[in-house]
Amino acid sequence: MSSLGRALSQTSLQQIEFNDISPTATLQRHPSRMRRLSKCSSVENGELLTSPYADESRVLVINTGGTIGMTLHDNVLAPEANALVQRLRKLPILHDDLYAQQTRLHEYYGHETLVLPLSKLNTRIIYTIQEYSPLLDSSNMTTDDWGRFGKDIEKNYENYDGFVILHGTDTMAYTASALSFMCENLGKPIILTGSQVPIYELRNDGRDNLLGALLIAGQFVIPEVCLYFYNKLYRGNRVTKVDAGSFNAFSSPNLAPLATAEVDIKINWDTVWRANTTAKFQVRTELNRNVGLLRLFPGITASTVRAFLQPPMQGVVLETYGSGNGPDNRPDLLDELKAATDAGVIIMNCTQCLRGTVSASYATGMVLMDAGLIAGGDMTPEAALSKLSYVLAKSELGLDAKKKMMAENLRGEMSANLEGAKLSLSDSRFIQVIAKSLSISCKEELEAIRDVLTPPLACAAAKIGDIDALEALKEMGSNLCLGDFDGRTPLHVAACEGHFRAVEYLLGHGASVHAKDRYGDTPLCNAVRFRQKDVVKLLRKTGAHFSRDQMEEAGTELCSLAASGDIEGLEIWSLAGADLSKPGYDGKTAIQVVRFQEDFIFNTTAQFPKSHL
Numbered sequence: 328m329s330s331l332g333r334a335l336s337q338t339s340l341q342q343i344e345f346n347d348i349s350p351t352a353t354l355q356r357h358p359s360r361m362r363r364l365s366k367c368s369s370v371e372n373g374e375l376l377t378s379p380y381a382d383e384s385r386v387l388v389i390n391t392g393g394t395i396g397m398t399l400h401d402n403v404l405a406p407e408a409n410a411l412v413q414r415l416r417k418l419p420i421l422h423d424d425l426y427a428q429q430t431r432l433h434e435y436y437g438h439e440t441l442v443l444p445l446s447k448l449n450t451r452i453i454y455t456i457q458e459y460s461p462l463l464d465s466s467n468m469t470t471d472d473w474g475r476f477g478k479d480i481e482k483n484y485e486n487y488d489g490f491v492i493l494h495g496t497d498t499m500a501y502t503a504s505a506l507s508f509m510c511e512n513l514g515k516p517i518i519l520t521g522s523q524v525p526i527y528e529l530r531n532d533g534r535d536n537l538l539g540a541l542l543i544a545g546q547f548v549i550p551e552v553c554l555y556f557y558n559k560l561y562r563g564n565r566v567t568k569v570d571a572g573s574f575n576a577f578s579s580p581n582l583a584p585l586a587t588a589e590v591d592i593k594i595n596w597d598t599v600w601r602a603n604t605t606a607k608f609q610v611r612t613e614l615n616r617n618v619g620l621l622r623l624f625p626g627i628t629a630s631t632v633r634a635f636l637q638p639p640m641q642g643v644v645l646e647t648y649g650s651g652n653g654p655d656n657r658p659d660l661l662d663e664l665k666a667a668t669d670a671g672v673i674i675m676n677c678t679q680c681l682r683g684t685v686s687a688s689y690a691t692g693m694v695l696m697d698a699g700l701i702a703g704g705d706m707t708p709e710a711a712l713s714k715l716s717y718v719l720a721k722s723e724l725g726l727d728a729k730k731k732m733m734a735e736n737l738r739g740e741m742s743a744n745l746e747g748a749k750l751s752l753s754d755s756r757f758i759q760v761i762a763k764s765l766s767i768s769c770k771e772e773l774e775a776i777r778d779v780l781t782p783p784l785a786c787a788a789a790k791i792g793d794i795d796a797l798e799a800l801k802e803m804g805s806n807l808c809l810g811d812f813d814g815r816t817p818l819h820v821a822a823c824e825g826h827f828r829a830v831e832y833l834l835g836h837g838a839s840v841h842a843k844d845r846y847g848d849t850p851l852c853n854a855v856r857f858r859q860k861d862v863v864k865l866l867r868k869t870g871a872h873f874s875r876d877q878m879e880e881a882g883t884e885l886c887s888l889a890a891s892g893d894i895e896g897l898e899i900w901s902l903a904g905a906d907l908s909k910p911g912y913d914g915k916t917a918i919q920v921v922r923f924q925e926d927f928i929f930n931t932t933a934q935f936p937k938s939h940l
């Protein structure tokens with residue numbers, strides 16, 4: 328429920344004659360307007376105040392353990408249960424107690440819910456902490472724990488804008504990698520974070536890490552499993568823990584951070600993974616545990632390799648030298664590797680180097696390819712191992728399909744071979760013409776023009792459903808998920824207009840189904856408002872949903888539709904996921920309103936599916 332909703336139940340506003348609002352007047356109130364009003368409200372001394380821009384978003388924090396919540400027991404650090412929420416409630420940078428009291432936050436969301444002070448982008452991030460029992464040092468975790476995290480996110484997916492997982496740093500890179508594969512068709516941010524020093528200590532990195540992760544998860548639609556540490560947001564399957572004694576514990580050696588949190592939070596949108604599907608979010612928890620990591624070293628014996636590759640082993644990451652090399656003067660070793668791949672073991676070739684990629688540029692690399700190894704590109708061993716676990720568990724696939732999948736870039740875990748695929752900005756005639764007319768020539772200025780001009784151009788193309796124009800803009804390097812000055816993305820526009828093919832194209836090329844414009848509207852809200860039934864169905868299939876607030880406030884809109892006999896309107900709201908049994912402002916549901924009007928029932932029940940009534 329929004330702050331207004333919470334406030335209404337305690338202030339004198341209850342005295343307002345709601346019955347004075349006619350059904351038509353209510354009908355004309357755009358749901359987003361209602362929500363915007365509510366989101367901008369706060370209560371002071373029992374009075375409702377509105378400020379024009381504040382927004383609310385919700386983040387679920389799953390506390391799995393790790394140093395961030397540890398205390399000393401017998402001189403060693405171990406997780407402390409049931410302490411974090413109380414502790415955070417006393418930290419003003421992580422909880423605005425006044426706002427919580429004024430808006431009766433705990434009554435509605437429970438005592439595990441806290442709220443950040445208003446952010447620089449005018450957002451109130453409300454976060455609920457779900458603490459696991461027992462809390463674990465991440466060294467104690469197994470693949471079963473990953474499954475639990477995934478399932479809990481899946482269960483709560485529609486109720487939150489983003490997710491933060493508090494986790495120990497020791498195996499965080501493994502968990503982040505595994506979740507990136509397990510979470511299929513992800514449309515919202517999942518950010519792992521933790522700390523090197525417990526948040527209970529005077530000097531610690533936990534506060535900043537938690538705050539940064541919450542601010543990003545609550546304000547940006549980054550549809551990836553990420554890891555936030557020491558002011559940087561990384562793609563989760565690109566990181567590795569490199570330092571046990573520094574706050575700067577993680578490195579993403581082959582991919583620049585997705586975001587940096589310095590004076591401002593800057594998102595590197597060009598790197599952020601773009602959704603490319605119309606399928607719904609789901610979590611695959613089946614993982615194959617018959618996988619392993621084997622590091623080559625000079626003098627390794629053939630019997631060690633043979634023993635390691637014995638059944639039940641099904642997938643191995645071989646950590647090789649340099650750019651994927653191994654000895655080409657050791658037929659005993661190569662025979663063992665070949666025998667295993669012939670027997671159906673998938674062996675990935677990943678480099679021991681922190682940075683760089685596997686390539687067959689040496690004879691010592693070629694022999695490993697000949698032995699049936701698959702090049703792992705610049706994947707980290709953590710990513711390659713968890714990818715093997717995920718792919719090998721896909722029982723519906725044969726061995727060749729699994730091998731093919733291992734060589735493909737599934738979630739941005741390896742750099743794509745861009746040779747021949749990338750069009751440079753100078754290839755774009757359109758941008759050149761504009762640049763010339765403005766006498767601009769340097770690359771940065773060209774890019775700046777591109778970034779300013781292409782979002783409205785893409786919206787214009789979406790308005791008329793011009794897929795060729797969208798394609799041209801994409802080839803120009805434009806990011807089709809960026810919004811115009813009102814945050815309206817091409818997907819919002821295409822959804823309003825009902826251009827089904829354009830909507831489908833945009834969803835397949837980076838558009839986010841969860842994007843919100845400045846009024847808080849998603850493409851689904853727009854499609855409902857403009858009654859684009861097919862688009863609503865497609866967006867729903869892709870995982871679009873109303874927010875909790877919108878669900879709460881839909882009751883009144885539904886009653887208005889019912890009162891005016893608008894069956895088509897009710898049907899479209901229902902298709903979009905609205906609950907027809909939600910009460911409106913006066914406690915009546917749309918169904919009750921319909922029943923009240925007997926003529927109406929008589930004339931329309933035949934058209935309207937019984938299941939909805």
Ligand SMILES: NC(=O)C[C@H](N)C(=O)O
Pocket residue numbers: 392393394395463464465466494495496497498521522523524
């Ligand atoms: N900094 C940490 O969180 C280390 C701890 N041993 C863990 O991984 O749970």
